[in-house]
Amino acid sequence: MKTSQEIGKPINRLEGNLKVTGAAKYAGEYNVGDLSHGYIANSTITKGKIIEIDESKAAAVPGVITIITHKNRTKLPWFDMLYADMDAPPGTPFKPLYNENILYNGQPIALVVAETFETARYAASLLAITYEEEAFETELAAHLDEARDPKKGMATAIKPLPPTNKGDFEAAYKDAFARYEGEFTHGAEHHNPLELFATTAVYEGKGKLTVYDKTQGTSNCQLYIANVFSLHYNDVRVLSPFVGGGFGSGLRPQYQLFLCVMASLMLKRNVRVTMDRTQMFSFGHRPQTIQKTKFGANSEGIVTALNHTAIAETSQFEDYTEVVVNWGNMLYPAENTSLDYKLVPLDVFTPMDMRAPGGSTGMHAIEATMDALSYELNIDPMEFRLLNYSEVDASENKPYSSKELKECYKQGAEKFGWKNRASKPRATKRGNRLVGTGMSTGIWDVIALPAKAKAKFSKDGKLKVTSAVTDIGTGTKTIMTQIAADSFAVAIDDVTFDHGDSDMPMAPIQGGSYTTGVVGSAVKAACKALQKKVFKKAKNISDSPLSGLKITDVVFKNAAIYSKEDFSKFINYKDIVVADGKNWIAASKSNIPNLLELKKYTRAAHSAAFVEVEVDEELGIVNVTRAVTAVAAGKIINPKTARSQILGGMVWGISKALREESMTDHNLGKYMNTNLGEYHIPVHADIHDLDVVFVDEKDDIINELGSKGVGEIGLASMAPAIANAIFHATGKRINKFPIHFDDLM
CATH class of the missing domain: 3.90.1170.50 (Aldehyde oxidase/xanthine dehydrogenase, a/b hammerhead)
Structure with a gap:
């Protein structure tokens, strides 16, 4: 007897019809009297x-x-x-x-x-x-000598400060066969949902x-x-x-x-x-950040020295921090490291998380530096990363709970056709356009938090699951419905997932790519608790076919409980509720992660982005013609909604690399382009051939579902891949985001 598995199916968004017809109501649209x-x-x-x-x-x-x-x-x-x-x-x-x-x-x-x-x-x-x-100060670059260490607080529990430095960086960098030193800047960016x-x-x-x-x-x-x-x-x-x-706003x-x-x-x-x-x-933004890197490698292409520093802005009243400089040694196991992160308080509102906060910032500097070093060594950029591949997180000497990044490189490169690229910059042209290809690695933490869900099954044969979690457009309602259907063993058409209400069981804020794993695990736990409760009641029914059996003696399938030894002995969920004499049976359960066990591992999703650009040789205009992102993020609950998330991150990567910035007049201390006409983001004409590859990855450690989340990982690798492709096309390495056409003319 088989039960239909909903997890893994590319199901359409369950609320899609409401949204496209205008029936979905948002915060400013409710009809309220007086x-x-x-x-x-x-x-x-x-x-x-x-x-x-x-x-x-x-x-x-x-x-x-x-x-x-x-x-x-x-x-x-x-x-x-x-x-x-x-x-x-x-x-x-x-x-x-x-x-x-x-x-x-x-x-x-x-x-x-x-x-x-x-x-x-x-x-x-x-x-x-x-x-x-x-008098006021809003310009980060003018106050770098005032940078200080961030204050520690609750937020640093999930935003770790840089790890302890290792070895002797200065000596290793001095002795390196090949070296690259770079400075990377980007201004403020604002959420524009x-x-x-x-x-x-x-x-x-x-x-x-x-x-x-x-x-x-x-x-x-x-x-x-x-x-x-x-x-x-x-x-x-x-x-x-x-x-x-939402995007963090x-x-x-x-x-x-x-x-x-x-x-x-x-x-x-x-x-x-x-x-x-x-x-x-007028509130929150991705902070201005200035980064410096120094990477050194030996003659065999092994990175031996890794230095990454970052100075970011914060407000005068709060210390907003990001994880910017930690990623490099997590990916590349250099034995000599020097990492530092500091803040400069300015007369601005406190910055706040913006999709892939810190990750998209730091990976630009790390991956552009790795790319530049690969050219210094005359090694293919992807081969250079494979030479420095590590199965452990060298920054904390921990194993990964799972890591299929090598497969991301392999499958992404094959899909993109990486082997066909010219090795030298400025080697390929289409008419008056220089053609270049670039690639980059992405990494994003898997965060573990508690959450709670409630599940109840009615005498009408319907399962209703509730959680206070929001759905910011990622498909949360749909995937939670899929998880509930499989966890309780009922058809998805008989499941309703209600959310976005503080009267429902507590859920953390939706962000950080943790919602699927955190709330999804709570949904699964609530459904399993409900199964136990339903089974207990089933045994107490007069002449129950399950009398005398233990829960290990039965299976839950197709909205019924069956004896493992004799499938002719079963009882339907509906009949159990009716026999109980109530309209429904309910159970609540929390997902409480085992932090002591989880701390033994580094938990992260990985990606590899491959990008082709065309650059007008005379005008410097950049066009991203095609791109592939390969992602390893554990179990993918819904490939359709997950693909949409990665595509959204890739589009944002184009925006970050080529379009998006909040222009500040530091004489006035204000942002000048506070509208969608002048705050430039990509339009349809800017987006061409984008593709996504999901790499199979099994992880039994991170959570009950083995799912890592995909909201941020698609952005983390995309923007640096574009910068690297522009270098391959033009021979010019531009380390300031966004890259303007006048930088390339």
């Missing part, structure tokens, strides 16, 4: 103090309900707390409307609440603000709230609201069933949530606050 609208006014200076806010003209606009500033806000207990959310880095979280001090350009300084959005927006434009300006940040707060009376928020963590926002406004957790419900893209509660909830509690009515596109540039 709804007022808030519009945020932002600081136009970078640092200083508010001397006066003249509200007279704004308050006189018909339809304006109230104007909230630091002078009339409610007293909040959170302002004496150190941490207010799961993703807070060391330091003191930003406090909207706390006092008259301006900490960064674009800081929220007032909320105008009116009967309509248009009225609130117009009235906000009439606020007359008098400032006292102070299609859905704007919005919050709809429904005042339920007596201090109770139902909040629809654009977030990557409903449980996190519930925690935040309860702490900030001194509410009981059970009186706060946060819902976010649909999210129009929704990991922390953003300030529109704070302002919306404050207004709702003050007015005792329903309020909605929606940011506009410019305001999406």
Whole structure:
């Protein structure tokens, strides 16, 4: 007797029809009665103090309900707390409307609440603000001599600082047969998900709230609201069933949530606050970072010396860190290393995680350096990486839980046709275009966290599984449904997975490529717990065919429990529920990872990207004509949604290498291109032949599913492969992202 296996099938997104027809509702779209609208006014200076806010003209606009500033806000207990959310880095979280001090350009300084959005927006434009300006600093490169070590805090538990240096780097580098030294820079980048940040707060009376928020963590926002406004957790419900893209921007509660909830509690009515596109540039970003590398190798092509340093920006009030310099020695087992990571506090908002944070930054420097060294040695770039391949993580002397990177190289190269490339730069042309190929390695950590899920089976034969986890567009709802169907042994059409509600079992914020493994393991655990409960009840049924059997004596298949010895002895799940006399049987279970065991291993997904570019010889315009990314990420739950994630990362790699940057005027201390017309990201015409290869990889250590997640790994290897391909095409190595055409003219 066979049971259909749903894990591994390329199933379409279960919510796809709702999204494409517009039936899916997002945070700013819920129909709520008696709804007022808030519009945020932002600081136009970078640092200083508010001397006066003249509200007279704004308050006189018909339809304006109230104007909230630091002078009339409610007293909040959170302002004496150190941490207010799961993703807070060391330091003191930003406090909207706390006092008259301006900490960064674009800081929220007032909320105008009116009967309509248009009225609130117009009235906000009439606020007359008098400032006292102070000197500010926003340019990282001008303050490198002030760099310091990051402060340690809760965030460093999953963002380790650089490992201890080994050997004698200086001596090894001096004695190296071949050397390469490089400096790599990139400016700030901002998340630009299609859905704007919005919050709809429904005042339920007596201090109770139902909040629809654009977030990557409903449980996190519930925690935040309860702490900030001194509410009981059970009186706060946060819902976010649909999210129009996150990429890390929704990991922390953003300030529109704070302002919306404050207004709702003050007015005792329903309020909605929606940011506009410019305001999406007023919180969080990928930080400016300057990196330096020095790699040395012996005459046989073995890397003997590895130096990687990085200096990144942070705010004046929090120490945001990224894992930037750790990756090189994890991949390449040099015996002499010197690694360092430092921060420079600037007058900016705290940076925040942005898809493959630290990984996409660090891999550019590491993989461009490896590429350059391969040319110094006259060794094929892929062969050079294979010469330095390691089955262990040399940085911590740990084995990998699994590592099929070698197969990524092999299968990716074969799919791409790597063996056909010319070995020398500037050797291939198509008309007036120089053609180049490049490759790069990618790596991303597998993070283990606890989560909880609930499963219940009804007398109608339906399985319902719930978790507070959000789905930021990655296909979480679909793959959790597949996991539940297989774990409980029922048809997928009989399974419903509900999510995005803080009233449901707790789940961590969705990010870091850990959701599938973490929440998926909780779903599996809940379904297995439900099977045990159903079996126990089945044995107690009068004349039960399973009487006297142990759970090891039965199998769960096709929504029924069968005796292993005699398949004619069975009982259907539905009959068990009916016999129990209730509408359903339920079980909850947490996924608690064994951290002591997991710490014995380095856990990571790997990738290899292969890229072809064409560069106009006269104009310097770069076009990525084709690319292949081969990925080893454990068990792939759904190849279709996973492929979509990798393709998205590859597109972002094109954006990072060639398009994307937040332009800062350091004389004004502000970002200048705060719109999608001037913040350049790829369009359809920029994207050509992209392909994905999933390499088989078995891992029995990382979690119950053996799944590593694919959200970040597709980005980590793509951008450096593009830079390496541009060098192969032109003979010019450009170490500043994004690479502009004028760099190549």
